[in-house]
Amino acid sequence: KQWYQRRVRAAESEVKEVQGIKAKVEDWENMTRANFSFQELGGMFQARMIKPSLRKLIRCESLILIDNRLSELTDLTLPCLTELNISLNLFTSFSDLPVCPRLVTLNISGNRISKVDGLQRFKTLRELRVRNNPLLWKEPRYKQLLFERCPSLVKIDGMTRESVFLREEQEKAELN
Numbered sequence: 001k002q003w004y005q006r007r008v009r010a011a012e013s014e015v016k017e018v019q020g021i022k023a024k025v026e027d028w029e030n031m032t033r034a035n036f037s038f039q040e041l042g043g044m045f046q047a048r049m050i051k052p053s054l055r056k057l058i059r060c061e062s063l064i065l066i067d068n069r070l071s072e073l074t075d076l077t078l079p080c081l082t083e084l085n086i087s088l089n090l091f092t093s094f095s096d097l098p099v100c101p102r103l104v105t106l107n108i109s110g111n112r113i114s115k116v117d118g119l120q121r122f123k124t125l126r127e128l129r130v131r132n133n134p135l136l137w138k139e140p141r142y143k144q145l146l147f148e149r150c151p152s153l154v155k156i157d158g159m160t161r162e163s164v165f166l167r168e169e170q171e172k173a174e175l176n
Contacts, residue, residue, distance in 0.1 A: 028056035032080075035064040042069030042090065051076070065089065072096040086111070087129070094118030114138055119149045127155045144168060 034057060041050045047070075054073070057063065059080050067088040076098035078084075084103060088110040091097065095118030097108075105127045113133040119125075128146060135142050143156045143164045154161060 028053055029058055031057055031060050033062045034060055036068065037064050037066035039068055041065065042071060054078075057081075073098040094121070097121075109133070116142070116145050116149045119146060122150060123152060125150055125152055128153060129157055131157055141168075 036050065039050075040046055051073075054063075054076055057078060060078060061080050062083040063078065063081055064085045066085055069090055070086065071090040071092070073086075074096060078098050078100050080102060081098075081100045082102050083105045084097075084100060085107040086097070087107045091108060091111040091113060093113065093115065094108075097106075097118070100122065101124070103122050103125050106122065106125060107129040109129050109131040111133055113130060113135045115135065116139075128150075130136070130142075130146070139145060143159065146156055147153050147161050147164060156164070
């Protein structure tokens with residue numbers, strides 16, 4: 001009987017230890033960095049399951065969601081997020097992105113972005129990576145349009161505002 005009671009206490013102790021570890025691992029509200037890449041989160045079941053978790057990332061500063069077949073996150077607000085990498089997904093517009101009042105760096109390469117609408121929401125955005133989106137082929141002046149739509153932008157695909165507008169002036173001068 002004593003052996004059995006010791007075994008029960010040991011098992012209870014192990015359960016409490018595992019629960020403590022789980023609580024530490026799943027401390028969503030205090031995470032500052034999160035990476036959920038390559039998880040197929042765009043599926044109906046996965047999207048329904050991950051969105052409540054993403055809503056808990058209230059202190060997250062860096063979020064990586066590469067290659068998840070995501071197409072919209074409009075119902076999310078990430079108040080502390082400064083860096084968002086959502087490359088290789090299915091977003092069609094900047095309006096499909098979450099509300100991120102402190103966003104500084106956005107990588108939306110390899111999506112389906114075809115217009116600049118919605119970019120003006122990101123008042124603190126300084127660096128944008130937008131390669132491999134239909135916008136590049138549909139709009140030859142896409143960088144100029146993005147800079148005009150978002151005055152806080154400093155770099156697009158590694159090119160500074162000054163170099164983009166200088167190149168445009170040089171091309172105009174060559175035509176005249």
